[in-house]
Amino acid sequence: MASSDPSVMIDLNGVRFSYADRPILQGIDLTIKKGEIVAIMGGSGGGKTTLLGLMAGRLKPSSGSVTLDGFDVPHLGKKDLYALRRRIGMLFQFGALFTDLTVFDNVAFPYREQTDLPEAMIQALVLMKLEAVGLRGAHRLMPSELSGGMARRVALARAVALDPALMLYDEPFTGLDPISVGIIGRLIKRLNRALGMTSIIVTHDLNETLRLADRVIVLSGGKVHRDMAPDEIRETEDPFIRQFADGLPDGPVPFHYPAEDYLTELMGS
Amino acid sequence: MTGRMAAILESLGHLLTGRLDRLGLAARFAGALVLVLWMSIRRTSLIIRELYFSGVRSLSIIAVSGLFVGMVLAVQGYEVLQRYGSTESLGVIVALSLVRELGPVVTALLFAGRASSAVTAEIGLMRATEQLAAMDMMAVDPLSRVIAPRFLAAIVSMPLLAAIFSVAGIIGAWIIGVQLIGIDDGAFWSQMQASVDVRIDVLDGLLKSIVFGTAVGLISVFEGYFAAPTAEGIASATTRTVVISSLSVLMLDLVLTVMMFRGLS
Numbered sequence: 001m002a003s004s005d006p007s008v009m010i011d012l013n014g015v016r017f018s019y020a021d022r023p024i025l026q027g028i029d030l031t032i033k034k035g036e037i038v039a040i041m042g043g044s045g046g047g048k049t050t051l052l053g054l055m056a057g058r059l060k061p062s063s064g065s066v067t068l069d070g071f072d073v074p075h076l077g078k079k080d081l082y083a084l085r086r087r088i089g090m091l092f093q094f095g096a097l098f099t100d101l102t103v104f105d106n107v108a109f110p111y112r113e114q115t116d117l118p119e120a121m122i123q124a125l126v127l128m129k130l131e132a133v134g135l136r137g138a139h140r141l142m143p144s145e146l147s148g149g150m151a152r153r154v155a156l157a158r159a160v161a162l163d164p165a166l167m168l169y170d171e172p173f174t175g176l177d178p179i180s181v182g183i184i185g186r187l188i189k190r191l192n193r194a195l196g197m198t199s200i201i202v203t204h205d206l207n208e209t210l211r212l213a214d215r216v217i218v219l220s221g222g223k224v225h226r227d228m229a230p231d232e233i234r235e236t237e238d239p240f241i242r243q244f245a246d247g248l249p250d251g252p253v254p255f256h257y258p259a260e261d262y263l264t265e266l267m268g269s
Numbered sequence: 270m271t272g273r274m275a276a277i278l279e280s281l282g283h284l285l286t287g288r289l290d291r292l293g294l295a296a297r298f299a300g301a302l303v304l305v306l307w308m309s310i311r312r313t314s315l316i317i318r319e320l321y322f323s324g325v326r327s328l329s330i331i332a333v334s335g336l337f338v339g340m341v342l343a344v345q346g347y348e349v350l351q352r353y354g355s356t357e358s359l360g361v362i363v364a365l366s367l368v369r370e371l372g373p374v375v376t377a378l379l380f381a382g383r384a385s386s387a388v389t390a391e392i393g394l395m396r397a398t399e400q401l402a403a404m405d406m407m408a409v410d411p412l413s414r415v416i417a418p419r420f421l422a423a424i425v426s427m428p429l430l431a432a433i434f435s436v437a438g439i440i441g442a443w444i445i446g447v448q449l450i451g452i453d454d455g456a457f458w459s460q461m462q463a464s465v466d467v468r469i470d471v472l473d474g475l476l477k478s479i480v481f482g483t484a485v486g487l488i489s490v491f492e493g494y495f496a497a498p499t500a501e502g503i504a505s506a507t508t509r510t511v512v513i514s515s516l517s518v519l520m521l522d523l524v525l526t527v528m529m530f531r532g533l534s
């Protein structure tokens with residue numbers, strides 16, 4: 001089994017998942033090695049966030065196996081799961097900063113909860129993490145006083161506070177101005193290099209993806225549609241990927257939500 | 270006709286099973302909460318923060334309401350007692366009504382509207398903005414870090430607030446009865462002292478408050494925790510907290526009062 005291979009960080013085998021009766025993932029096979037930056041792309045509502053939830057043990061697959069660093073994630077007890085999660089960082093789509101805590105206290109949260117470090121040490125660590133995302137000067141602000149890009153950067157500082165071995169990013173670029181996109185992209189790459197962490201990035205942003213990722217996985221129909229190097233994406237004829245790459249409104253991912261014939265509906269039935 | 274009957278029965282059945290499902294969910298939630306209670310009791314700083322938000326900030330509304338209720342009780346009580354020529358018992362009547370009944374009940378109703386609704390909205394919003402998920406991902410259990418302190422704060426605040434309500438009410442009755450109507454000051458207090466039993470009356474009131482605090486606290490964190498992550502979801506969860514808390518308090522009050530009834534002895 002691949003899971004016993006120490007160079008593998010995540011191994012998914014035939015993973016299926018449904019919400020109520022609606023199948024979302026229908027047999028995902030995926031292996032991610034330690035130190036890799038892997039991008040996961042796919043249409044909206046395609047189950048990308050769900051896939052991250054399965055990897056982190058927040059959701060349980062209806063069948064198939066999820067192995068993370070040798071651990072059988074869906075069958076871990078709460079204590080072991082939490083022990084595993086101390087080595088995982090996650091950047092949520094909208095940052096998910098604690099709105100009742102300052103920027104400083106948000107980043108200090110993991111240290112205060114998970115370590116016995118003295119407050120002076122915590123202060124030094126927090127300011128260092130904030131410096132790395134360029135927001136040391138903002139440490140007294142409340143999350144409500146931050147722009148979207150700043151909030152995402154603070155959330156990133158908080159997510160990497162305990163130097164995780166694995167970082168999960170849920171649409172880190174969505175809704176950000178191009179400058180913040182560039183800053184976050186560079187941070188992800190730098191963290192990956194400096195700490196040797198494995199990174200999984202769910203994203204729609206093809207340009208940034210091609211610049212960052214070692215490998216791109218395209219989901220479609222609840223399955224892994226393609227697994228390729230960034231260079232291949234630029235050249236592929238695959239219509240699904242071309243639609244993404246060229247930003248075409250219609251294609252294999254339909255522009256229209258399924259509906260009855262427009263004319264019939266306009267004329268009344 | 271039979272078709273309509275069947276349809277009505279069916280929707281009644283759905284309503285009932287829906288309610289039972291939710292009750293089951295609440296029971297499981299309460300069980301999980303009890304398991305983490307001990308861990309969060311040790312984090313007193315978190316509980317103190319919630320005591321401030323729920324308890325301290327309800328102080329003024331509780332004290333003012335108590336004062337008014339006590340004043341009304343004094344006027345009403347005086348009218349009745351006058352017919353029997355025993356107006357100096359006013360202090361006893363007011364104190365017993367407040368300590369045994371109105372203090373715990375009105376405090377719980379006001380608390381549900383003032384503090385618990387805010388707790389539901391806060392937790393619901395934390396869930397909708399994935400703050401609870403983020404916490405869970407950082408290996409910190411939201412149940413013990415966020416939910417339990419708010420639940421415990423309700424249990425602790427309720428008896429204290431009810432006591433303040435009763436004291437304010439007695440002061441209100443004293444202002445009306447002694448200062449305005451002119452009942453003898455000494456009789457007002459000495460009769461009250463002689464007839465209000467600390468072990469029976471005060472303990473009964475205390476017990477009621479603790480039960481109400483537990484119920485209202487549980488309802489507010491449950492509704493917040495399971496609120497749909499939308500604006501309407503949080504709005505309706507907040508409303509449900511107030512409605513269900515109020516009804517539960519009144520029902521529990523009936524049950525407790527009957528249980529505490531000591532006959533005519």
Ligand SMILES: Nc1ncnc2c1ncn2[C@@H]1O[C@H](COP(=O)(O)OP(=O)(O)O)[C@@H](O)[C@H]1O
Nearest residue numbers: 019020024042043044045046047048049050051
């Ligand atoms: N808690 C939930 N309950 C029911 N359906 C859900 C829930 N969360 C997500 N879904 C549905 O599952 C599908 C996949 O969601 P998601 O993984 O968030 O997609 P993506 O991140 O790729 O946009 C979506 O259609 C979404 O509506």
Ligand SMILES: [Mg+2]
Nearest residue numbers: 048049050170
């Ligand atoms: Mg998503």
